[in-house]
Amino acid sequence: MWTGDWRENVWQEVERPYDIVIVGGGITGAGILREAVRLGLRALLVEQKDFAWGTSSRSSKLVHGGLRYLKEGKIGLTRASVLEREHLLEEGPGLIDPLGFLLATYKSDKTGRLVFRAGLTVYDLLALQWSHKYYSPRDFQMLAPHLTTEGLKGGFRYGDAQTDDARLVLRVIAEAVAEGGVAINYVAAESVLREENGRVTGLLVRDQLTNQTARVTARVVVSATGAWADELRGQVGGEAKIRPLRGSHLVFRSWRLPVAQAISFLHPIDQRPVMIFPWEGVTLVGTTDVDHHKALDKEPCISPEETAYLLAAVDSQFPSLGITLSDVVAAFAGVRPVIGSGKEDPSEESRDHVVWVEDGLLTVTGGKLTTFRLIALDALKEVRHLLPDLPELDENLPVLNPVDVALSSESLPDEVRRRLLGRYGTLAPALTAAARSGELEVIPGTQTIWAELRWAARAEAVVHLDDLLLRRVRLGILLPEGGAALLPRVQAICQEELGWDDGRWQSEQAAYLALVRGCYSVPDAALIPDWRAMLAEAAQNEWAKAAEGADGKWQRPLQFAFALLLGLVFVWWMRGRYSPAREITMR
Ligand SMILES: Cc1cc2nc3c(=O)[nH]c(=O)nc-3n(C[C@H](O)[C@H](O)[C@H](O)COP(=O)(O)OP(=O)(O)OC[C@H]3O[C@@H](n4cnc5c(N)ncnc54)[C@H](O)[C@@H]3O)c2cc1C
Structure with a gap:
């Protein structure tokens, strides 16, 4: 192609x-x-x-309805999203896969269990399914072994999905x-x-x-x-x-921050929803939501403040793991195209x-x-x-084409076959056929096989080394220093498939490593605020508020609002109408 x-x-x-x-x-x-x-x-x-x-290529990689949209009363958007999630799960296994989410409940929570239950019930009903379940503290700890147990009352598990964006x-x-x-x-x-x-x-x-x-x-x-x-x-x-808002993620080695499913929680500093979740063999933590004032044609990069905010998030949930900056493998940042309405808090846009x-x-x-x-x-x-002569749109076509080819199971484990068929569709057999000896092996620390690199270099419009290592495959964010240790083998593939001579390779490699150092790594440690002090200050503020008796003030109205929402969803759902959010300005 x-x-x-x-x-x-x-x-x-x-x-x-x-x-x-x-x-x-x-x-x-x-x-x-x-x-x-x-x-x-x-x-x-x-x-x-x-x-x-x-x-x-810089999102949280979730294919989800988004509980936060439900909380904001965006039922149409949530319903449309969960239905799309279901289509994508069915049509793109290996590219879009289920992901369990855990939502712990603590004694100190301002939102009660009833509210979470009501929200998750609506969420499931919108997708015409029942995926959520409540677990006792002991069972919940089995699902998330290292999660803080201080004040743990139990927690919910529900289903969503993730992809490689x-x-x-x-x-x-x-x-x-x-x-x-x-x-x-x-x-x-x-x-x-x-x-x-x-x-x-x-x-x-x-x-x-x-x-x-x-x-x-x-x-x-x-x-x-x-x-x-x-x-x-x-x-x-x-x-x-447009109000460009930056969202950043940190990437951890999964053995240092082991999670089998996503952990969703409110950040102790500002009560924003944050997630810690497994992806492609590593653990991602994100995201932030801050105004992005840099030029848009430059790669966005995580700031020292965002780094501290995300490390504080990890520390608040997994204090026993003693996470440090050296546990971070990589970082990445993206800019949300949000329509600005002048709200002070970016997350409210x-x-x-x-x-x-x-x-x-x-x-x-x-x-x-x-x-x-x-x-x-x-x-x-x-x-x-x-274009008045535009043919009628058929809104019921599959999102992705069916993949009616097979890969031999002799040389490939089931999970690799599934992954290749999901990512490359009907081209997966050509990919494996192009593999050289040893290239059907998985690259340690990732789920990528070497043949994916050869195929991408040969047939996927790769122009620069970062196209290959950051977007066709994701080694640049999955491995320390952007996968620098693998570059000699990558060089051999690129020179053969892309015809790069030694000079071209040297300049591509230098540009790639500079990009990884500048925008896919954590900032200089000396610039990163003390996240443990930030957490201590947030805890102190919480205690002060609790002493003033402010806690729990919103619980009843919120529970009432959710129950009301549940009723409204049902009425709306029975009417079976969906209208996607949009705004048309004609001139
Ligand atoms: C941190 C973060 C996390 C997110 N997480 C999720 C999530 O988990 N799930 C989810 O569903 N959504 C998520 N989103 C939202 C989602 O990522 C975006 O809505 C989506 O990627 C936007 O896609 P787009 O094609 O509109 O924009 P982009 O992907 O930015 O594409 C626009 C493209 O236009 C190109 N371009 C611009 N100007 C020109 C020009 N003059 N000529 C040629 N090309 C041009 C740019 O180079 C760019 O590649 C997240 C967003 C962010 C920032």
């Missing part, structure tokens, strides 16, 4: 007229390309850096390209082309590798540029609306997606990875206003 001279071939054709051109190769752009191709449109997607380079983007784009769509990375949309009456008719694009430009014309231009959305909108007079149509430029931003298909369908419904 992306082999040989594919880039040159795509570039040669880039000026032919398209029905739709999509800017942005994250999950939103990928979903729109996928659905546009299904409608028979001639569709092109351009991504300024690498596919999934933006937020879509960058691979999800790749699979969706690959399916679209296999059916006639065109997608090219390292091509930026520099400016919109407009008719005399001001209507947008195309884009001036620049190949970031050759510096060549081209004029792309299309009947519809869609900007799926996430946190960058205001940049193209600004060219058609759109007022800036809505996460809904929006659709704006301005002078024919259709912008889709915000939302979640989980609901990418719904967001894509929503965007295409607006395309209908611009």
